[in-house]
Amino acid sequence: MITIADPSWAIQQLDRFIALTELVPRTNGRGGLRHAGSNDDITAQAAIVERIFVHLDPQWRDQLRPSINPDQAWKGHWALAIRVKTTIINDAEIREKLGDNAPQISASSLHPWAWEGARSLWQSGHFREAVTAAARKINAETQNKLNDRTRSETKLFQDALSTNAPTAGHPRLRVVPNDGSATFASMQRGVMAFAEGCFAAIRNPNSHVGNLPELTEHEGLEQLAAFSLLARWVDGASVET
Template identity: 35%
Template sequence: MDHAYAVETLTDFLGDVKAHLFHLYNPLLGDLAANVTPLQTRERDAPPEGLTLKLMRARQIVSAYLPYALDELSQYDRKMDTYWEIVQRAATEALGLASSAEEIAAFLRPASPSIAAEELHPWVWEPAAPLWAAEAHQDAVLTAARTVNRRLQQKLGRHDVGEMDLCMQSFDPKPPTEGKPRLRFDGDRTTPTWKARQDGAKYLAAGAFLGIRNLAAHEEKVTWTQQEALEYLATFSVVARWIEECDVEAAP
């Protein structure tokens, strides 16, 4: 439901209703001066055509928030004061619901965890933080990716291949060769789980550089939202933790 549209429409409508009711009640001033007690449902002039058209739209919105609020309108004519008082009351209540709908929905929504940026791996958040504070989210992700790559190069002592190739070679379960050491998780290397973990780290790390770092580096401006950029930082945080966790295994 478009609550913003409902708020705008009902606010405009209620302004016209207030003006119409003021017009309806003004004749009562003469009655009061003559000590005549008017009936609440006294018949007045027909409502303006513009107000009648707005009423059709407003009734649908009111019914969406308060399905039965306008049921009693069928008892009254549109020329009667009571008709418009009922409409005003119902529209005001619906406006209140529309105005607070998103806030109430957020309150009733189940609590969900959130990513604390400052708790990301320091290789990621420390270089990214100043750029993030400047709302340069693309540059923040790129800087974090470059930092993770430099840390990987330093740990393995390799500067001869690009990020993607280095990740594919580093986590590969195959034995290391001369000049190509590997990163190894702890655990029993004879189990399928250990091998799956190595392969998973290999492809995730390589994919992060291919799908995130390269886009940030080669596109002049990406269309990432702040949430998307934070998720990309979290991806590199995972890669960084794996790199730091693993031992280096070199060829004999």
């Protein structure tokens, strides 16, 4: 699934890298081929295109075919850059022709509490740990919002989303205004149950990463999206003290 905010920029960066790493004849009489650009220019541009590679596939290095010729050290990157460029250009058409043109979601478009907590682990392919880090971030931000460090995770959300009036040391989060209506009670109960499910069924199992196989990227994205939704509810809620 291709999720790039500015495909034109990505293609421009890939084109520059492809031009720099193109193999051209040597001009010093030694024969053979070398990369068109200087090693310094290629290295600088590689820092950008490798970010594009990892954005699309955290395991992109597994696709590289290393060259035994030191004068053609970037040959594998060059081939991968061409593949990535072609995929980006044709993504919309491919998804349409294969019947896969459903709406897409990008991890970077999720709520900042979820994505910023998960970003570094996500980009290195540690999806299960990334979701766990996002859960910790959302727990911490909720504690910050309530100024309450005495509870965490499930107990924190059970207390914060209670429909009971706040008391000393027990501030409440109000997802919708507390007007005493059935809608208010339903929202509080629903978000509380959702939070309990996120921590019981996602965060707790994920914390035991040694006993579970790594998530696929899609599975990780689904779990991250669940915490993103919880983060939006918490971020948009008012605090009643």
